[in-house]
Amino acid sequence: MTHQGSQPLQGGHGQSQTLTSCAPALEVRGMQKTFRDRRSEIHVLNNLSLQVRPGEFVSMIGPSGSGKSTLFHIIGGLMAPDAGSIFMDGQDVTGAQGRIAYMPQQPALFPWRTVEDNVLLPEELRGTSKAAARASARDWMKRAGLAGFEKAYPHTLSGGMQQRAAFLRALMSPQEVMCLDEPFSALDALTRSDMQRWLLDIWEDTRRSVLMITHHIEEALLLSDSIYILSARPGTILKRVEVPFPRPRRDDMLTDPSFIALRTEISAIMREEQHKRGSYLE
Known part of the structure; x- marks a missing residue:
């Protein structure tokens, strides 16, 4: 063949x-x-x-x-x-x-940042205003089923929820x-x-x-x-x-x-x- x-x-x-x-x-x-x-x-x-x-x-x-x-x-x-x-x-x-925006096998979320702060990190690095970045992050988190966990820390989430947060972080990157x-x-x-x-x-x-x-x-x-x-x-x-x-x-x-x-x-x-x-x- x-x-x-x-x-x-x-x-x-x-x-x-x-x-x-x-x-x-x-x-x-x-x-x-x-x-x-x-x-x-x-x-x-x-x-x-x-x-x-x-x-x-x-x-x-x-x-x-x-x-x-x-x-x-x-x-x-x-x-x-x-x-x-x-x-x-x-x-x-x-x-x-x-x-490129990159998502590794493990979520690799920063443990000292809240889930919301992890998700909005790419916007923060781009210099987007905090209010606009936070609004965008919360919108995506709501769509990802993470509403209510904005102020939670990664270790408190299930593996699937951590992966969703990691994917949203990659999604919010400009690449x-x-x-x-x-x-x-x-x-x-x-x-x-x-x-x-x-x-x-x-x-x-x-x-x-x-x-x-x-x-x-x-x-x-x-x-x-x-x-x-x-x-x-x-x-x-x-x-x-x-x-x-x-x-x-x-x-x-x-x-x-x-x-x-x-x-x-x-x-x-x-x-x-x-x-x-x-x-x-x-």
Whole structure:
């Protein structure tokens, strides 16, 4: 079976939904990265290229250690690539910091700040007036089900509520591109499902350009417009999958035969890669 190329896998409802062609909000070109020390070298990324179009929700799935988090560090300007470039809206921003909004696996809220003060931090750093920043934060918190917890401290909230606050903080950042690094991995299955539905609702309202790392095929299909399947290390793109299911997405989509078929096809690609490379998939 050959998986190279960018043609969409077909699944469900007759045809793929695609966004209007335009300049990418984020483009990664020919990314290469190797970590070296005196005794060894680990080749992490191998000529990896991908795009996120304006207003598109894109997920990356692949084996553990395939370089997904390393790629986020390079996109965020925290790490230099050995080769390759990062473009945003057509401008080369390789090595530049402060160009993305970032949400890590853990909420990483400041424990000495109230939930409201955590959420409004990006507006505060932009120099927005305190009154305007607080009004905006409270509006988003109300929509996120956090009304009444404005003056609470992070340690008093559940894991799901902390993740909502962390996402709102990223959402209030001025950057167009949001990078989400397995944002629900620390949550139990039920809370994770609730958070997926919540994120879908919020994203439908904002349509920010999103690049998300996940190990869950079902989650990627539920949330995304397109999915990149990564190889084992050194990470490169095996396939870009255009997700064909219309929005808004609903839970009953998970039992649709076409959804199940596409999930199975993606799983087969990943399992073939696992067998070929002898790699471990979470």
